[in-house]
Amino acid sequence: MLDRRLIRDDPDKVVKGIESKNVDTEIGTVIALDKELLAIQKQSEELKHERNVKSAEVAAKKRAGEDADELHMYLKNLSQRIKDIEAKSKEASARLDELLLTLPNLPHASVPIGKDESDNVVRRTWGEVTEPYFDVLPHWEIGEKLRVLDLEAGRRVTGRGYIVLRGDGALLSRALVNFMLDLHRDQGYEEVLVPYVVNRGSMVGTGQLPKMAEDMYHCEIDDLFLIPTAEVPVTNIERDSFTPADELPVKYTAYSPCFRREAGSHGADTRGLLRVHQFDKVEMVKVVYPDDSYDELESLLDDACVVLEALELPYRVLELCTGDLSFAAAKCYDLEVWSPGVEKWLEVSSCSNFEDFQARRANIKIKKAKGERHRFVHTLNGSGLALARTIAAILEHHQTPTGRVRIPAKLVPYMQGKEYLG
């Protein structure tokens, strides 16, 4: 959520920031409604003050045994006026809150201006992207050949976009999760195991609701949602809390499955493991002191890159432009791994700084020192990594001419010593 005071004091900045994100909002209405509400509240406050003073007079008279009927009549009338104006104020305030929740975060000044993904900037590339000297099979072919991936079974059990990993494929998935969690623990993150179903407040807190409602699996009878990322439960651990400044940063890592309806994204790039409705992911979340959040973003990015390097997968780091930035993000880097079978860069991680956008929604504050105003923390998160596409990349990038798949050395201890699939 944006700071109402910022919207009031510097509307131009807010309008420009939102425009650069290339989304339609009712920012104009918000600005007007904010003014209107302030005026209503001022009026209401004055009347309430009068009521408080005069009511105290009634109490004083009664104690003195005097008659207060005249004041009674006056106050009865005053109270009715207050009630009327309060109703107006409540209505305006509810409408304003609703609209405020639909405004996206503003991009950080360092974010390149651009209208869509074609304007993203490649920050750096790691590893060699070489032309393979044999025909690399796409992951769904090599996966089915090696009996580690069973797409048909997934369709049968649930439907399109759901997959079954079997045998060493399932082991590989588990190995990756364990490897990543161990790595992030060593990087100083606290491992947490969290619910995969969350309430509405949590979804609003991290910014998935109200905007992304259609992408969410929703259990109506309990009004609970399947998480699209561990970011949601993990960040909301801190909801409605005050953290002493000297306890920051707080760093968490968590494994979770992620559920995404992917409404309206059928068609391209959906084969095999490229875009599925349920995938596993290891996530990192940081809750940090505001002044440090951009340094923390860089180190978060480094922590994610280490995973890809350990898996010996070539990747590049994209700096998202304003138009491609997600709703809640102020700045974001995507990590894309090269997959020679499909000849594509696959997004396997996204590292974002939300500044105080989520903290305002979720009410995560820093315990203030004497005489200071409360400040909100900054929150960040990054995948480290999303499994489905990582597995796709391993199946393709580490494929051998003999139709086997080499397990990266760092992963072998997690694979019961196996050095190859097949």
Added chain:
RNA sequence: GGAGAGGUGGCCGAGCGGCUUAAGGCGCCCGCCUGCUAAGCGGGUGUGGGGGUAACACUUCACCGAGGGUUCAAAUCCCUCCCUCUCCGCCA
């Protein structure tokens, strides 16, 4: 799922229509005293919004789980909902 009890400031805990714009305690901060430490003494210490200030000061409104209602006046009375605890039932 059934029955009962309860939700008050960072924590404990009183208040159950107006002398509470939340008593008292703990914790925390500042000062005093004590050759260190502990104890003791004095003062301060919630959140959010508005006005005000260079910044303070100051001022005002709201907040006692959430939302509605009664009343001139609600932490206090009424209604609805949520949550926690205890006991019972069911169950992996």
